[in-house]
Amino acid sequence: MKKQTRVTHPRGVKLIDGNDAVVSPVYRSVKFTYPTLAESLSAESKEHGFDYTRDSNPTTRELELLAADLQDRDDAIAVGSGMAAIWLSLLGNLSAGDRVVIFVESYRPNRVAVRRFLPKLGIEFAMLSVRDLPAIERTFAQNDTKLVLFEAPTNPMLQVPDLEAIVGLAKRHDVVTVLDNTFAGLHNHGRYGIDFFVHSLTKYANGHGDVMGGVVIGDKKRIRAIKPLATNMGSTLDPGAAFMVQRGLKTYYLRYERHSSNALAVAQYLGTRKEVSRVIYPGLPSDAGHALASKQMSDFGGVVTFDLNANEQQTWAFIDALELFVTTASLGSTDSLVSPVKLFLGSDLSAEEQARAQIRESTVRFAVGIEHIDDLIADISQALAKTFG
Ligand SMILES: Cc1ncc(COP(=O)(O)O)c(C=O)c1O
Structure with a gap:
């Protein structure tokens, strides 16, 4: 073989039987092959084989199976970002003429997907409060309501939805439940009868703020039904990113525990400060969502939302005065971050909607x-002292 040919056909190194890598390799290959066409068409190949990475890849598949295990389901599809996962769960389940229920307390891009983009496809929405069960029931009872997209707890206002009640109403009215479980993490809420869990793997799962990813998790039948759309859309997670997320997951439980204990201590400390008028953290016994969260979750995560006794200018000055807390979006990475809520997460809402969502100019x-x-x-x-004297 000429060297020009050799460079594109290097000698493959295969491990002998019984000689295994301790850490799974990253399969970077986009293409996979079989010795014969007939073998590529066998039932075994169709069920467990790989052809093309946009469809599936061993490294990405390993992550999907792990994420499904952690969330107490048996299948998953990993995609390029949390928002790609949201979109897959929406487009995979909706048709023109359907209605989606979304909540005013939700993550801004989730709201934007439903309010700005779905109507272009002839899909309408109702935006309710996640605490308003009578309105949820009334809307679920309308024939065209097909899906509810919700979060637990909600980003950024940490409202705790009653999962048993919402899932019960959804089942009664044949509404598909999609829970964006990014805040609660892969280890929470699996025992509730949610149809699809969605996570931004960019957050706690990877945990280091250096990789993006998302996942839709559910029972095999439901995941199989949306898989052709995922393949066709090309929303596939790159195997290099899948490897990084899986590496992050090795310390997931340790990190989530530390995020939670640090957040509780921060919430307690904020509660002692006169410059702070309200602290929202479901782990605080005084929090409105505490009883429900204690029933539904094993721990409460790393996000704490609070209001300062301040106008917007002082609120921004406080944020600017922080030195360790970095001003940026996102969450669930090793480093502490801070966001002005109205500016970063509420700017698509009208003043009336911001009030319904409890977002103020002093919310951090x-x-x-x-x-x-x-x-x-x-x-x-030190930031409080610098801002308020
Ligand atoms: C609750 C929630 N869902 C979805 C996303 C979107 O994830 P990604 O940034 O990976 O697209 C985020 C990101 O902050 C989030 O907080």
């Missing part, structure tokens, strides 16, 4: 990281 969201708690408290304390 912390995504608490895994640093030493003493340093985080010291940073908040």
Whole structure:
């Protein structure tokens, strides 16, 4: 073989039977082949084989199976971002003429998907409050309501939906439930009869703020029904990213535990400060969602939302004065982050809708990281002193 040919056909190195890599390899190959066409068409190949990475890839598949296990389901589709996962769950289940229920307390891009883009496809929406069960029931009872997209807890206002009640109403009225479970994490809420879980893997799953990904998780039958759309849409997660997310997942439980204990300590500290008028964190016994969250979740995550006794200018000054908390979007990575809620997460809402969502100009969201708690408290304390004297 000439060297020009050799470089495109290097000698493959295969592990001998019984000689295994301890960490799974990254299969970067886009294409997979079989010795014969007949073998490529066998039932075994169709069920477990690989052809083309947009369809499936061993590295990505390993992540999908792991995510499904953690969420107590048996199948999943990994995609390029959390928003791609949201879109897959919407387009995979809806047709023109259908109605979607969304909540005013939700993550802004989830709202934007439903309010701005779905109507272009002839799909209408109703935007309710996640706490308004009578309105939810009335809307579910309308024949054209086909799907509810909700979050637990909601981003950024940390409202805790009653999962048993919402799932019960949805089943009664044949409404597909899609729970964006990014905040609660892969280890929470699996025992509820949710049809599809969606996660931004960019957050707690990867955990280091250096990879994007998303996943839709459900029972095999439901996942199989939307798989052809995922393949055709080309929303596939790159195997390199899948490997990074899976590496992050090895420390997922440790990190989530630390995010949660740090967030609780931050929430408690904020509650002692006169500059703070309200703290929202479902882990606080005084929080309106505490009883429900304690029933539904094993821990409460790293996000704390609060209001300052301040106008918008002072609120921004406080955010600018923080040194460890980095001003940016996102959450669930090792480092602590801060966002002005109205500016970053509420600007698509009218003043009336912001009021319904309880978003004020003084509302701040912390995504608490895994640093030493003493340093985080010291940073908040110095920023309060600098802003309020
Ligand atoms: C609740 C929630 N859902 C979905 C997403 C979107 O995820 P991604 O940024 O990976 O597209 C985010 C991102 O912040 C989120 O917080």
